[in-house]
Amino acid sequence: MPSPPSSSPPPGWRVFNDQLVPDQTVGGYLARGQSVSGACDQRDCRRRFWIDFDNLIRRGYAPFPVKELKALLLCRKPGGCAMGFKDSREGSGLTLKALSRFPQVRIRLRCTGCKWEKTITPDRAAAQLKAAGTGSGDTFHIDLLEKLSKPCAKCRQTAWACEVIWPQARPSWQGKTRSGPPLPDEKPGRDRRGSG
Incomplete structure (x- = not known):
């Protein structure tokens, strides 16, 4: 191996x-330098924006998934929202x-x-x-x-x-949820699910 x-x-x-x-969180997008913009092409809306990842990180949204953030930015019009999102090529x-x-x-x-x-x-x-x-x-x-x-x-x-x-030091099948005797680097009695 x-x-x-x-x-x-x-x-x-x-x-x-x-x-x-790619890390699909707000923190991941900022770390990669990838920006997200959006635009609505409906005649009565024409809204345009760019997500300010710096501001969101300062407010504690680093682990928030960008997919959910995009869903929150959609308008709630009766006919549906026509907002289109575009992730920048830089950082992709x-x-x-x-x-x-x-x-x-x-x-x-x-x-x-x-x-x-x-x-x-x-x-x-x-x-x-x-x-x-x-x-x-x-x-x-x-x-x-x-x-x-x-x-x-x-x-x-x-x-x-x-x-x-990307090879890892410990294969994913030997992660925290595995069962069996502790590995040499684990402390006896430690919860392998990461809670203790």
Whole structure:
């Protein structure tokens, strides 16, 4: 089993099931530097806004999910709200160069049709993009799907999924809710659910 990365995930990101995913809270958006704007195109409304994450953090809303915040910003008109939200591109992904600083991080490209997958390092992904003339180390990991032109080697489809694999010191299946004898680093009698 590969050893875990030497540090925690970048600010605004979290590890879920050994995959690096954006933190969808107010604090996560601010840490990534990703902004959210909204606009209503109904003739009698035309409301426009930008969410002030700094102000929300000062008021204690750091752990509040942005999805719920967006729902609170909708108007309650009888015909429904036409508010559209847009997350900025800045902060929505990490560059391959930034991911390559963590030696054990891998990028998994998976065919959504036949489930065939290939795991590569961020450096190798950047080298392949540079060789094809479609990108470099400054390419965001979320843009890899747009840059893939080759079909799946097994089923010949071009429906891909891209995941950033972030190995953890303790696998997710050995988390706080596991049963059995305590691990060597656990104190005897400690509640594994995190309450004591």
